[in-house]
Amino acid sequence: MMGRTGAAKASKSGLDEVGGAEVGARSAAHRRLSINQATIKYASLEDALRVTAAAGVQSIGLWRESVAEVGLSEAVARVSDSGLRVSSLCRGGFFTAVEGAARRASIDENRRAIDETATLAAAGADGSAAVLVLVAGGLPAGSTDLPGARQRVRDAVAELEPEARASGVTLALEPLHPMYAADRAVLSTLGQALDVAAEFPAESVGVVVDTFHVWWDPQVIEQIARAGAEGRIASFQVCDWVTPLPQDVLLARGMMGDGHIDFGPLSRAVTAAGYIGDIEVEIFNQAIWDADPAAVVARTVRAFAESVTL
């Protein structure tokens, strides 16, 4: 993978930007920073790879929509040329529908996502992670059967897990903040996601720890420790909780340091739990999307160094 040397060079220049004396202390964290594409949503795959590498960041979290725009084989070539690691593919899931055509379509779509995850992670630099992030999905229209929807999430994971295992992919169940429980994700806490994962092998089913979704949870520190002990932390994502919430609460995320989350205890808990993988910054925020992607990545590098201590 020819790109790796280039990435190492770019990384050095990125560290210089972070600033003088603190480079040493920060570099361990910096080397693990990954820009999730959602943070620079309007950049094409090509631009996202370019601005990420140019800022000295070594890893990127990809989105399927962006890959689909150029096609998988072209995406593979560009990822390989970039020298970046791939930290995850976002995303699969949305499998709370009752049995029928819609559910079958969802399962098939997740099978394609598993294949893409394996292919893209193989194209990334050494240390890439074949991790497919899964968002559970909300209650079907008109339904109030929350336990039923949760059961169907478990059933979908059971159906997909053999294929994930055969492909060397980890299905990463992402508990979303409880404000999305009705319309987006019936998995709401880390403990709950771990309960679903528990009946499957840890290589093929893990969880995502995303600060935005779990920071409020009185049990978060103990559940992060449990996730580590069970070998389930497949991805660690960071961004801040800002108030007031915007009209579209999907866009409520903020840059680290702009909100109410204390990242130190959460990142230290994830480190203590044994997680050594990349750390993605994933921010859905209209003002950040509207800014120049290179400037956003530069800002992310600084905010990450200031907020996320390991």
Added chain:
Amino acid sequence: MMGRTGAAKASKSGLDEVGGAEVGARSAAHRRLSINQATIKYASLEDALRVTAAAGVQSIGLWRESVAEVGLSEAVARVSDSGLRVSSLCRGGFFTAVEGAARRASIDENRRAIDETATLAAAGADGSAAVLVLVAGGLPAGSTDLPGARQRVRDAVAELEPEARASGVTLALEPLHPMYAADRAVLSTLGQALDVAAEFPAESVGVVVDTFHVWWDPQVIEQIARAGAEGRIASFQVCDWVTPLPQDVLLARGMMGDGHIDFGPLSRAVTAAGYIGDIEVEIFNQAIWDADPAAVVARTVRAFAESVTL
């Protein structure tokens, strides 16, 4: 209390409105319905008491602001004349400030609220509950110290509990939905509220079970059972979770049946836990506030009968 006979008459007429054959089955629940004043926020205390009693509802949850408008002694007279039970007083709390003048002012305000709770409950019809609903408060401005804020909630309860006990008042800790954790309530789950309550006597410190705040919690059924076993359910409030969330998420509540909550399992769990008190409908919703209070109460009576089975 002269009003009680009147209330019983009004109740019968209210039941007739609910409709024919189902009156018998529904009446047990209906007798426990309480209109929380927040549902008809723009009605004065006098109007709120009048439309509530006129609809055959036997109980009301009061708000301090509304009581303050007429003064406590006038409020006592009107409550007594109404024949209604008082199911709770909303609200105290907001005691996450660090030690200093603001914290002292908050503690003093809560002492006044305890006195008002005892006085108003004594003025209500038999079966009134001297319950003061407490909202914890959010993170102090600029602070990200969530554990510290939570500790200060516990400390405030410790400081207020002797006075509550002496006054025969139950401090009811209300866990709020996690989307309010930063700016409104650092108590986010029923389990967490019960953990705070655990070191105090059950007569003086309990919890509020509010469907809007807890419906998403994977542990809600077991925590309701625990709350019952520990004698801590001081109040049961119902309203629905509607999507999309409005711009001001404080106004995200909906009438039962308009949203995503399955009230049956939650109300049955509260009943199985031994709670026999009034059940408040508390809805913060601009469209409902803008409607005629009598029409809102009539609609609440119908929705309650249709959704809340015991």
